[in-house]
Amino acid sequence: MKILLVYPENPETFWDFRYALKFVSRKASSPPLGLLTVSSILPENWEKKLCDMTVSKLTDKDIAWADFVFISAMSVQSESAKEVIARCKSLGVKTVAGGPLFTSTHEEYDEVDHLVLGEAEITLPLFIKDIENGCPKKIYLSDEKADLSTTPVPSWNLIKRKSKYNSMAIQYTRGCPFNCEFCDVTKLFGHKLRSKTAGQVVRELESIYASGWRGGVFFVDDNFIGNKKVLKNKILPAITQWMIKRKHPFEFNTQASIDLADDEELIRMMVTAGFNTVFVGIETPDENCLTECGKFQNNNRDLLACVKKIQSLGIQVQGGFILGFDSDPPNIFERMSEFIQSSGIVTAMVGLLKAPKGTELHKRLEKENRLLQNWSGNNTDTAMDFVPKMDSDELLNGYNNVIKSLYTPKNFYARVKNLLRNYNPPKNKHFKIKFREMKALVKSVWLIGVVGKGRTHYWRLLLWSMLRCPRSLPIAVTLAIYGFHFRKVYGI
Ligand code: B12
Ligand code: SF4
Structure with a gap:
């Protein structure tokens, strides 16, 4: 059996950090742990591939390869999830959906072939058994909660491009x-x-x-x-x-x-x-x-x-x-x-x-x-x-x-200073500045310190941190980059 696990696209939100992630050449904050866990529950001899649409494109070839496309999503991803379901339908590939979006609003997803809801540790084995017996049902629902002490280690081998996270x-x-x-x-x-x-x-x-x-x-x-x-x-x-x-x-x-x-x-x-x-x-x-x-x-x-x-x-x-x-x-x-x-x-x-x-x-x-x-x-x-x-x-x-x-830059940077005045970062002997972080610093100098809004606040913060709390300088730069993301999201 060939299973393609798909995590739909996210719209721009406060938490997706897309504008900040660009500074460190990453595309997503973290991988879809739900799907990695689902994969680890599937039979070992089933072939599995993952497409996290935040980091890579979903092609028709990927979909056509699969016997089933498994989709996981939060409500915020509903638009992209609907598009994926429609694409699978038009290519004649069956869909299986689970995770928060479908568990909380499954009645809105009649076009999905199999709704495997709640915690996969409970409902997925029932679906697998029915597939093996050739009689899968439309919906699997249970109020039972999983005993996490038996949850297997997520399938980390499915993530091919870790550097994107x-x-x-x-x-x-x-x-x-x-x-x-x-x-x-x-x-x-x-x-x-x-x-x-x-x-x-x-x-x-x-x-x-x-x-x-x-x-x-x-x-x-x-x-x-x-x-x-x-x-x-x-x-x-x-x-x-x-x-x-x-x-x-x-x-x-x-x-x-x-x-x-x-x-x-x-x-x-x-x-x-x-x-x-x-x-x-x-x-x-x-x-x-x-x-x-x-x-x-x-x-x-x-x-x-x-x-x-x-x-x-x-x-x-x-x-x-x-x-x-x-x-x-x-x-x-x-x-x-x-x-x-x-x-x-x-x-x-x-x-x-x-x-x-x-x-x-x-x-x-x-x-x-x-x-x-x-x-x-x-x-x-x-x-x-x-x-x-x-x-x-x-x-x-x-x-x-x-x-x-x-x-607004003035208050945002003042808040960073407020934090750094009080924050006591642990003495991290193990901290080494990596190439990616150096690149982020250089990008921040240009995008925030030269062409960005509130650039004087950026330079003041850097100078202030160097003099007052040099150990916090990397945090000051990181938070300045967060500020850049928030201003973009809020159109400030
Ligand atoms: C980590 C996390 C994030 C990460 C996302 C990382 C990622 N790539 O997924 C970040 C911080 C980016 C994030 C952001 C947001 N999040 Co969030 N997040 C979580 C959190 C804390 C953990 C998710 C997780 O990894 N769980 C562990 C895995 C193992 O659990 P799981 O995904 O639920 O999967 C299990 C089952 O659901 C099921 N399952 C899941 N998928 C599938 C698929 C199939 C086919 C099957 C059979 C089963 C199945 O099996 C799994 C094992 O039992 C949850 C809360 C929670 N307790 O889950 C909220 C949660 C998912 N997030 C939520 C929300 C609202 C958001 C935001 C919209 C908040 C905001 N204002 O911006 C943003 C969206 C931003 C964006 N555009 O990306 C809500 C979603 C509610 C909903 N009904 O959709 C949750 C439930 C928290 C809450 N109630 O507030 N989030
Ligand atoms: S019920 Fe629990 S998880 Fe939900 S907001 Fe309250 S403290 Fe947080």
Whole structure:
């Protein structure tokens, strides 16, 4: 059996980092881990090829080669996914679809031959058995969640052009114990935290290492610190030992809840293991809004102090923020900008509240008769998918003002300085400037420092970092490049 695994194209978004990746001659942030995992579950004797359309073109020849085209996608990729399905149809090749887009909106994909939904560890073996018996069904659905301790190592051998990616990826846990009203992670993966063992994590690190990769590795867990005890006693010591044995080939980033700030020992252990960046869902500085969306882990704490603490111990914080809650007070826009500006969160994804299908928010708004169109899948687009409590124009204007104020060169560079004043980068004896990074620096000098908007701010930042915190100079350049991407995406 010949299987072509296809990851459709992404539109331009905040997180696709396309303009920043050009500086380091990369095309995508990370490979499609879902498809690599699916491939590892397929029978060994089936032939497999991967086409990640972010890094390479999908040709008719590729499609015609396959007995089945397996497609995985997020909602944001729906347009490209539909095109791929139509192309397969016209070439007479059967399609199999799974992953978040199809799991949350499968009723919109009648043209797909086989919808294998939910977690592949559960539904894919049923499909394989039916294929082998010549009676595959249209749809495979299950509420059962996989036991990750039996998930095989993803098929890294399928990635032929690793140099096109900025980082590789590992998933240690699935599921999240929290219950934020707008979030579909818990709908897709449940509340119970399920994890791989330390042995599995080390095997995955080893397999990425053996594939020749050196550089960034993204732990894609929705909340890496979901079980702090196991993390401290087993996982982080295992990662640290492995990193020492292999002479520190990787740098890690991940996602975590804000209570990371409560555990200094855990932060220090993460830094020792090689973590340098964490994405935190902060959402809003307003207590009532936090209560409204059920983000209780963020309530009753000094969020600013939490961010500063994580940064000062050596981990950069990226943040997710939301405007459009029913409880948003009229001054939320100023408060949001002020909070982000003084936090030194340089990569601040501010989105309008969205109500993905299946979420508690979607259910509530449906009852309240406030739903409009379907969500596009992009958290930072400005089309409302429900009727907000605040006047729509006021909300949109306020939102646009927040974005403009955060990403205008003056404020953006001031925020980078805010971070670097407080951030304490780990002394990295293993850090070597690579050719690619030198090229990025040269490109940044030309594109940001000579022809770019806000070039004086760029030079001031570089000079300031050289004098005040020379160890942070590579970070200053990287963040200046991020700024270039954000300004392009937001048209600033
Ligand atoms: C890593 C990640 C990213 C990476 C993408 C890397 C990549 N190349 O895929 C980055 C940071 C770039 C990213 C960006 C975005 N992301 Co994202 N991301 C994730 C995250 C945290 C992990 C994905 C992952 O690797 N999981 C591990 C693998 C093993 O799981 P999986 O892909 O789900 O695959 C399993 C099953 O779904 C299934 N499966 C998957 N595909 C297939 C295919 C077939 C044929 C079959 C049978 C089964 C199957 O089997 C797998 C094993 O069980 C998820 C959350 C999550 N917990 O999954 C969000 C998530 C996928 N992202 C999401 C969103 C919204 C975004 C953004 C739109 C946010 C934004 N505002 O910009 C952007 C899009 C940017 C862009 N244009 O690229 C949503 C998608 C919701 C949806 N319904 O589509 C998720 C679910 C998080 C959330 N709820 O907010 N993301
Ligand atoms: S937003 Fe984050 S913390 Fe909240 S339920 Fe989703 S994954 Fe969990």
